[in-house]
Amino acid sequence: MNKKTQNLFCQKLHNFAFYTVTTLGLFLMGILTISTFFVSFYAEEMESQTMYGHYDSLLLQLPMIAIVIILLMSIQKMDDAILRRIRRILLPMTLFLLFGGGLALLIFGRLTPAADSYSVYAIGEAFAEGNLAAIQPTGDTYLSYYPQQIGLVAYYELVIRLWNLLPISMPAYHVIKLLNILFACGIIYFQYRSVAVITKSEKSQVIYLLLAMGNLPLVFYTSFVYGEIPSFSCFSMGLYFLLRHEHETTHKKDLVFSAIAFTFSVLLRKNTLILIIAVLLAILFTWIKNQKRDLAVYAILVGLCAICILPMVQKIYEFRADNTLLPGVSAYSYFAMGMQEAPRGNGWYNGFNFNTYQETGLDNELADTISKVAIETRLKEFRENPTYALTFYLDKILSQWTDGSYACRQAIVSAFGNRSGFFASLFDGSVGLIFTGYCNIYQCVIYLGVLIFLIRNRHHANLLLYIGIIGIIGGFLFHIIWEANSRYILAYWLLMMPYAAMTFIDNKK
Secondary structure (H helix, E strand, C coil), X not given: CCHHHHHHHHHHHHHHHHHHHHHHHHXXXXXXHHHHHHEEEEECCCCCCCEEEEECCHHHHHHHHHHHHHHHHHHHCCCHHHHHHHHHXXXXXXXXXXXXXXXXXXXXXXXXXXXXXXXXXXXXXXXXXXXXCCCCCCCCCHXXXXXXXXXXXXXXXXXXXXXXXXXXCCCHHHHHHXXXXXXXXXXXXXXXXXXXXXXXXXXXXXXXXXXHHCCHHHHHHCCCCCCHHHHHHHHHHHHHHHHHHHHHHCCHHHHHHHHHHHHHHHHHCHHHHHHHHXXXXXXXXXXXXXXXXXXXXXXXXXXXXXXXXXXXXXXXXXXXXXXXXXXXXXXXXXXXXXXXXXXXXXXXXXXXXXXXXXXXXXXXXXXXXXXXXXXXXXXXXXXXXXXXXXXXXXXXXXXXXXXXXXXXXXXXXXXXXXXXXXXXXXXXXXXXXXXXXXXXXXXXXXXXXXXXXXXXXXXXXXXXXXXXXXXXXXXHHHHHHCCECHHHHHHHHHHHHHHHHCXXXXXXX
């Protein structure tokens, strides 16, 4: 094969990958957009947190969405000089509102970590005091079941150790919330900068900031003491430096910064590996097209770091404790649980994974075997009743992807003491219903914006631009078979925000 033929083949392979991504993206976003116009899932009360489907009124939805679209389209007619002045005001205003909202929730929400959130925090607190008893190969500690949380524990230990140096008695989880607010501001800033790098469009930047200003679930998640916000902030930073390298600077240091940020994103939340795979796939086909050695080296570095970071941190802790951790809950048990009914919704957590591992005496291989049998049994039931199978998975998908709040209230519902006034109503009263309605309309706008982006820019054949779309497709497929939870969709939804704004791309590349 001569050089010309080889280049032509590589170009065709890249184009095939590109059109596959855009076609799948159009299909997925089309389905999600149509679904959100008619259906929304959310928990009606915070005690059982059962997800119920509700038929939405188009008479209410369409006028509200039309107002938003008219507002956004009016921006298209504005002069760039005017938009530049607006953008310079909007950026600090958006960050200020996000910071202020997160701070108000921190101070007045009376929110405390609970369930898994508290378990991970408590281990970090114990480690900060020199107590490494959680590192042991028995069923007595949380890490015996979920060793993948070791990276988040390490982050908490560092924060708590630094906090303990100060003569302040306030619980360290409040500091973690404050850091979450800063990380959330980082998400907005780096996504905004990514939009600027890609589009060179004042219109898209202004639209992004307006959309970000209305993102209430992100504000709520700043009080969730867990890995979602810091992990996605690191991912947003890594993606920005990668895009800046490709569109502006070509400095190798940008690729180094990107690789470090991506590594920390996996350290703080293992499921971010889905997004890292999206990055690697986009780079692979881009490399096939242009054969840039820097991208190949970068991809290898990112892949190795993402795979090795959590095992490496675990080994360090095992060395410190002079003890070991078991492999943890069987991955197959998550797949089995994702095929079962549960009180909160189809495929949601019902304890199968934890109970199976515990009942086998923490025997991972035996838990795998039991889970595979459960999967086969469930598959047989689905084959015998296809209508039930279709209904089951439709409910599972919609309960995750049409919850406009992404379970942000459920995630932080636990409180120390009683709430009163506005915050009591926000979680258990009429304000909560208004909040849910707003989030569902906001979700419609984001989904519709991404769909319009994919329609308008389907010939913009640069796969690096579609890293987020690849990640969303991967996340959708993964969470069809994995444990369900609308909270898990938060990262993919945040990935949609820049695309909803990037309808105006001036620098076709």
